Every structure is written in C-alpha cells, then in structure tokens.
Amino acid sequence: MTAMSMVQALNSAMDVMLGRDPKVLIFGEDVGFYGGVFRVTEGLQKKHGERRVFDAPIAEGAMLGAAVGMGAYGLRPIVEIQFADYIYPATDQLVSEAARIRYRSAGEFCAPITVRAPCGGGIFGGQTHSQSVEAIFTHVCGLKTVMPSNPYDAKGLLISAIEDDDPVVFFEPKRLYNGPFDGHPDRPARPWSGHPQAEVPDGYYTVPLGQAAVVRPGSAVTVLAYGTMVHVALAAVEEAGADAEVIDLRSLLPLDLETIVASVKKTGRCVIAHEATRTCGYGAELSALVQEECFYHLEAPIERVTGFDTPYPHALEWAYFPGPQRVAAGIRRVLEA
Amino acid sequence: MNDIPAKSEKLRLHIPPHRPQPGGHADFSYIHESAAGKVKRPEVDVPSVKTHPLATRLVRVLDDDGKAVGDWDPRLDPETLRQGLRAMMLTRAYDSRMYRAQRTGKTSFYMTSTGEEAVSVAQAMALRPDDMLFATYRQQGLLIARGYPILDLMCQVYSNAHDPLKGRQLPVLYSSREYSYYTLSGNLGTQLPQAVGWAMASAYSGDTRIAAGWIGEGATAEADFHHALTFAAVYRAPVVLNVVNNQWAISSHQEVAGGDEATFAARAIGFGLACLRVDGNDFLAVYAATKWAADRARANHGATLIEHFTYRAGSHSTSDDPTRYRPKDDPQNWPLGDPVERLTNHLIKLGEWSEERHAAQEKELTQLVRDTDREARSYGTLDEGPHFPIESLFEDVYKEMPWHLRRQLKALEGGQ
Numbered sequence: 001m002t003a004m005s006m007v008q009a010l011n012s013a014m015d016v017m018l019g020r021d022p023k024v025l026i027f028g029e030d031v032g033f034y035g036g037v038f039r040v041t042e043g044l045q046k047k048h049g050e051r052r053v054f055d056a057p058i059a060e061g062a063m064l065g066a067a068v069g070m071g072a073y074g075l076r077p078i079v080e081i082q083f084a085d086y087i088y089p090a091t092d093q094l095v096s097e098a099a100r101i102r103y104r105s106a107g108e109f110c111a112p113i114t115v116r117a118p119c120g121g122g123i124f125g126g127q128t129h130s131q132s133v134e135a136i137f138t139h140v141c142g143l144k145t146v147m148p149s150n151p152y153d154a155k156g157l158l159i160s161a162i163e164d165d166d167p168v169v170f171f172e173p174k175r176l177y178n179g180p181f182d183g184h185p186d187r188p189a190r191p192w193s194g195h196p197q198a199e200v201p202d203g204y205y206t207v208p209l210g211q212a213a214v215v216r217p218g219s220a221v222t223v224l225a226y227g228t229m230v231h232v233a234l235a236a237v238e239e240a241g242a243d244a245e246v247i248d249l250r251s252l253l254p255l256d257l258e259t260i261v262a263s264v265k266k267t268g269r270c271v272i273a274h275e276a277t278r279t280c281g282y283g284a285e286l287s288a289l290v291q292e293e294c295f296y297h298l299e300a301p302i303e304r305v306t307g308f309d310t311p312y313p314h315a316l317e318w319a320y321f322p323g324p325q326r327v328a329a330g331i332r333r334v335l336e337a
Numbered sequence: 338m339n340d341i342p343a344k345s346e347k348l349r350l351h352i353p354p355h356r357p358q359p360g361g362h363a364d365f366s367y368i369h370e371s372a373a374g375k376v377k378r379p380e381v382d383v384p385s386v387k388t389h390p391l392a393t394r395l396v397r398v399l400d401d402d403g404k405a406v407g408d409w410d411p412r413l414d415p416e417t418l419r420q421g422l423r424a425m426m427l428t429r430a431y432d433s434r435m436y437r438a439q440r441t442g443k444t445s446f447y448m449t450s451t452g453e454e455a456v457s458v459a460q461a462m463a464l465r466p467d468d469m470l471f472a473t474y475r476q477q478g479l480l481i482a483r484g485y486p487i488l489d490l491m492c493q494v495y496s497n498a499h500d501p502l503k504g505r506q507l508p509v510l511y512s513s514r515e516y517s518y519y520t521l522s523g524n525l526g527t528q529l530p531q532a533v534g535w536a537m538a539s540a541y542s543g544d545t546r547i548a549a550g551w552i553g554e555g556a557t558a559e560a561d562f563h564h565a566l567t568f569a570a571v572y573r574a575p576v577v578l579n580v581v582n583n584q585w586a587i588s589s590h591q592e593v594a595g596g597d598e599a600t601f602a603a604r605a606i607g608f609g610l611a612c613l614r615v616d617g618n619d620f621l622a623v624y625a626a627t628k629w630a631a632d633r634a635r636a637n638h639g640a641t642l643i644e645h646f647t648y649r650a651g652s653h654s655t656s657d658d659p660t661r662y663r664p665k666d667d668p669q670n671w672p673l674g675d676p677v678e679r680l681t682n683h684l685i686k687l688g689e690w691s692e693e694r695h696a697a698q699e700k701e702l703t704q705l706v707r708d709t710d711r712e713a714r715s716y717g718t719l720d721e722g723p724h725f726p727i728e729s730l731f732e733d734v735y736k737e738m739p740w741h742l743r744r745q746l747k748a749l750e751g752g753q
Binding site for chain 2: 096106108
C-alpha cells in the first residue's frame with residue numbers, strides 16, 4: 001500500500017498492465033517523452049520503451065481509427081484524449097466503429113480499447129477544457145462508460161477497463177487528479193494523502209465495472225453521484241445535516257441498478273447530481289430508471305442538481321458549477337416535499 | 338503608403354461544373370493516359386520522393402494489342418493469369434446474379450463492382466492470403482479471389498438463417514476473420530486509419546503480415562483519409578493504401594472531390610509517402626503496382642498510396658439510376674477499356690486462351706452462380722425469411738450480455 005494521488009494511481013494502473021501484458025500499449029498527444037499534460041503517463045515511456053508508450057499527432061479521429069485496427073489485430077491500446085472536450089473528432093471511430101465492431105462482425109472482431117479522457121471543470125479551463133461529455137457515450141450501445149472518484153477506484157477500474165474485451169470510455173475528473181474537491185473553491189486545496197481511498201496497493205487488483213459503492217450510508221434520502229460530484233455530494237449532505245445515503249456510481253454503463261434501487265426503496269427519496277449539462281444528461285436516465293423501479297416507494301419527486309444548459313463558462317465557472325449549496329438545497333427540497 | 342489597393346474586383350466562388358450531361362455523349366477528353374510501358378519502375382527501396390513524379394503518370398502494362406510491355410510487366414505465368422481471369426469473371430457473374438436478386442425483391446440492396454474487378458482480384462493475388470484487408474463495399478473480388486465461398490456471400494446478401502453475420506449488416510458489408518477480411522463499414526473512409534492501425538500492430542508485434550486498405554476517390558475528402566496518411570507516414574506503417582478512382586461518387590464526378598486540382602495519387606506527396614498511379618483496368622499493371630507496394634511495406638520501407646484509375650460501369654448501388662447524371666454511352670466509351678476483356682485478349686494473344694474456352698467458362702460460372710443461388714435461397718431470403726432467431730438481436734453488443742439487454746430481450750419475447 002502506498003498513498004497515491006489519482007494521477008499516481010492511474011499511472012500505476014498502466015505501469016502494472018504494461019508489465020503484465022505485452023499487448024498493452026499507450027499513445028496520445030504528449031503522452032510519451034513528456035508524460036502527458038497532466039503527468040498521468042509520466043515515466044512510462046522511459047520504463048517500458050518508446051514502442052509501448054508514444055506520442056501521437058494531433059488527430060483524435062486518427063488515434064481512435066488506429067486503435068480500432070490495433071484491436072482487430074489483437075492488441076489492447078490505451079488512447080489518451082488530452083481533454084474530454086477534444087473527443088468529438090474521434091466520435092465517428094468510437095460510435096460508428098469501435099462500439100459496433102463486435103455486433104456487425106457477429107463476434108468475429110472486437111475493439112478492446114480503453115479511451116482515457118480528463119473531464120469536468122473546476123480548473124478555470126473555459127468551455128473547451130471543462131466539459132463532462134459522459135452522456136453522449138452512455139447513449140451509445142456497445143460502449144462502456146466509467147468515471148472514478150478516488151485513487152483506489154481509479155486504478156482498479158482502469159485495470160478492469162484495459163482488460164475488458166469491449167471498448168471503454170474512461171473519464172478522469174481532472175479536478176480530482178491531485179486531491180479531493182468538495183466544491184468549495186474558496187477553501188485551500190487538499191492533497192489525496194490522508195484520504196482513506198488514497199491508500200492504493202502497488203500491484204495488480206481490479207474494481208469491477210458495473211458496481212456502485214455506497215460511500216455514506218443513510219436512511220432519509222439517496223444521493224446519486226459520480227466523479228467530482230461524489231465529494232460535492234458528501235459535503236452537501238453534511239451542510240444540510242441530512243441522513244443521506246450517497247452512492248458513487250463509478251461505472252455509468254454497465255450501471256449497478258440493484259444498489260440504486262435497494263437504496264431508494266429504503267429512503268423513498270432521490271437526488272441526482274452531475275456536473276454535465278441538464279437536458280438529456282445522465283441524470284435523466286437515472287431519474288427515469290428510479291421512477292420505473294421505485295415509483296411506489298417514492299415519497300417526493302426526484303430532484304436533479306446539474307450544470308446549466310449553457311457552455312461551460314470561464315469567469316462565471318462557480319456560478320455554473322453545481323456546488324454543495326445547490327446540492328444541499330436539492331436535498332432539502334426532496335426532504336421537505 | 339502601402340501597396341494594398343483600396344479597390345479590387347469582386348470575388349467569385351468556384352463550384353465545380355457537372356460536365357458529363359445525361360442527354361449528351363461521353364467526353365473523356367480530360368484523361369491523358371500514358372502509353373503502356375512508358376512509366377519506369379523504380380526499385381522498391383527508393384526514397385518516397387523518387388516516386389512522386391509517378392503521381393501524374395499512369396502505370397500501364399497491357400497495350401492496345403493486348404501485349405504486355407515495359408518493365409512493370411509482372412511476368413505472371415499463364416496459369417496465374419487464367420486464375421485471375423476466372424476470379425474476375427466469377428465476380429462479374431456473382432454481381433449480375435445478386436443485382437437481379439435485389440431487383441426481384443429477394444433482398445433490400447446490392448452494389449456491383451462491374452468494370453473494377455481487376456482492382457480487387459489482381460490485388461488479392463499480389464498480396465499474401467493472410468495479409469489483412471480493409472476494403473470498401475466494392476471489393477467483393479478480394480474475397481472471391483481468396484476463395485471465400487460464394488454461398489456465404491449470398492447468404493449475407495439475403496440476410497438469411499445461414500448469414501455469417503446473423504442478418505445484422507446491409508447486403509455486401511461482409512466480414513471474415515478466417516479470410517483476413519475486416520468487417521466492412523457503411524461509413525465511408527473509416528477503414529483506412531484502421532488499416533494503418535492494424536499495420537502498426539503487426540509491426541509492433543514483429544509479425545510479417547501487412548495490411549491493405551481501400552477508399553473511393555470521393556471519400557478521400559473525409560478526415561479519415563488524411564488521418565490514415567498522417568499515421569502511415571509518421572509511423573512508417575507496413576500498409577498499402579488504395580484510392581479507387583472510379584470517377585463517380587454516386588452522382589458526383591471526381592472533380593467534386595478535388596480531382597481537377599491534382600491527382601489522387603498526388604495526395605501522398607505532402608505526407609512524404611510513396612505513390613503510384615495505375616491503370617485500374619489493366620490486370621497486370623494493378624498486380625505489378627500492388628506487388629511493388631507490398632514488397633516495399635514488407636521490407637520496412639513504409640506505406641504506398643496507389644491511385645487506381647478506373648471506371649464504375651454500373652450504378653452506385655441498386656438505389657440510383659446513372660442515366661440521370663451521366664451520358665448513356667459513358668461506360669462503353671471509357672478509354673481504358675474493360676478489365677475482363679483486356680486480360681482475355683492478352684491470354685488469347687499469348688495462345689493460352691481461346692474464344693471457345695472463354696464461352697465455356699462463362700457458361701460454367703453462370704451455372705455455378707445459379708446453382709449456388711438456389712442453395713442460398715433454400716436457407717432463406719430477406720423478404721421471406723427465415724432469419725436468425727430473435728435473441729440474436731441482443732447478442733454481440735457486448736461480450737457478455739448486460740442486464741439491461743437481457744431485460745429488453747425478455748420484454749420483446751414477452752410481447753411488450
């Protein structure tokens with residue numbers, strides 16, 4: 001066990017898998033010599049060689065296209081998209097190709113690709129370095145979509161993603177790279193060290209895709225969150241003084257519906273929090289599922305606390321960000337309904 | 338005082354004209370072919386820049402008399418030539434049968450490769466059987482030349498109970514891992530960077546197999562084409578990249594894709610890739626160019642972009658009518674002839690073939706295709722079934738069926 005930041009845990013996951021499986025290779029913009037703009041691949045080229053970890057031209061569509069071909073050959077490429085906001089040029093290769101290869105070839109070919117992409121805001125990245133685009137990919141059959149909230153899960157989920165025989169889009173909340181963030185930008189930034197989920201085994205382990213984690217038990221209301229919003233939700237629950245159960249979804253597709261349903265049937269109330277824009281966000285799907293599964297147990301309308309349906313702003317970042325105050329207000333509304 | 342004038346003429350937007358007129362006559366005056374045998378064959382290890390002058394020439398081996406001339410002549414033995422002829426004739430017979438099957442409502446859609454058979458058949462023969470192919474929808478000749486069963490092709494087109502792809506794909510979007518033929522996409526161009534990625538993986542693994550990818554001249558405008566060329570150049574991928582310039586992208590003539598400004602082979606120059614431009618209706622030239630590019634790739638000298646200059650003699654698919662956008666007499670007047678006729682004449686000139694043998698082979702292949710079609714239809718057709726069972730709808734979306742798909746399958750079976 002070592003105390004690791006999320007950056008170090010992700011780096012460790014790739015280090016472990018490069019060591020275990022010669023079919024694993026990594027490429028992306030600035031990931032080789034430099035080690036990535038967020039340092040997630042730091043030292044990996046030096047340790048494993050240029051053949052295994054290398055820089056790619058600035059062409060996300062080309063990276064994914066090449067990765068699909070490599071997957072057809074039998075390799076397990078890990079592609080880093082420098083920011084989730086830059087994933088759009090790769091969507092045709094991801095959505096029309098990687099996601100459909102197994103189906104359209106009746107199982108003859110597959111695309112065992114892991115696409116890593118830093119997502120979310122909170123770093124004054126403006127509209128092209130802050131987006132949460134997960135719902136675009138959860139909508140696509142054939143893809144799996146994952147977003148960890150802490151170093152332990154990040155490493156275990158990334159190893160599961162790399163070993164998965166289907167394409168996985170792995171979103172890394174960049175505001176959590178170097179410390180947990182509860183949505184209070186005015187308070188001093190905390191590092192991961194000392195956080196229980198920052199104790200990470202040095203070697204191989206997995207966190208299976210499709211399993212949520214109850215990060216705070218409670219009985220009055222269920223809060224569904226993922227990524228940065230898990231920490232925001234926990235802060236909001238404290239500030240609202242609510243007996244809330246907070247669930248970290250970890251993997252959006254496949255989704256651990258059982259854990260969600262068991263919780264909402266117990267609490268009878270549900271708040272969904274995500275950073276992404278509201279309309280057709282993943283919260284809409286969660287809300288529909290909770291309604292379908294738990295209608296007769298619900299004692300209040302389901303509440304969504306989300307980013308607004310605007311581009312991610314620069315100066316007004318904290319007005320956009322669904323911070324603890326807004327989540328707490330949502331919890332109170334649901335409790336008082 | 339500066340030299341920027343205050344006034345200048347109005348700007349004009351250039352829209353490429355649609356020159357071939359449906360009511361008019363064929364006009365191929367824009368084509369300036371090199372005479373057969375005139376283009377010199379460089380060694381396969383030359384720096385790519387030495388191939389760049391070839392971007393505006395046309396590698397041709399068969400002359401107007403059916404003789405093989407010049408140093409691009411691959412000197413194939415007569416038996417190999419007869420094999421090539423047979424595969425091209427079988428492709429044509431198969432196309433003709435399936436085109437009619439669509440016309441009689443037995444399936445939804447079909448695409449013939451008439452006039453372009455040399456591009457696929459000669460290329461399959463110039464590559465090793467385990468080189469990986471990333472084709473478009475008009476290279477059925479690749480599979481046929483590799484000996485893929487016609488019956489399986491037909492079952493795919495009928496989407497019937499024996500369809501290797503379980504009725505999931507539009508007709509002609511074949512896939513065969515066994516025959517090293519990657520699953521076809523209906524999205525144009527996506528296969529080209531995939532071919533490069535596969536080639537990179539083969540090189541990464543110290544393998545000896547190379548990849549080959551195809552794209553139409555129309556789809557070279559897609560980013561995927563430029564992605565493929567960038568990656569092929571940067572990583573020196575062992576891949577043969579083919580632009581099949583059949584002059585037509587549905588109703589858009591090749592100038593809409595930028596063919597008037599530069600040849601498609603010339604696209605390679607800016608990327609520093611080797612390039613060849615070849616008479617796509619000349620079986621020997623296509624074979625020789627492909628072999629050159631494959632040898633170069635196999636020797637770790639990197640990728641080659643080959644433009645195959647050919648002509649789409651039929652419609653784009655069963656969904657369009659070429660007489661609405663080009664002269665009726667266009668196909669007959671294509672100045673570079675027909676690939677089957679040209680190879681036939683060559684073999685006859687060599688004394689290795691005859692009109693009688695040709696007629697007999699044509700009859701035999703027509704019969705073969707007819708009999709195979711009868712068997713294929715006995716396993717079902719799109720209009721009448723049988724098709725794959727309902728659960729196949731939910732299989733292969735993921736390796737393991739997740740709960741939400743199991744639930745949807747159950748709901749469908751329960752009539753919900």
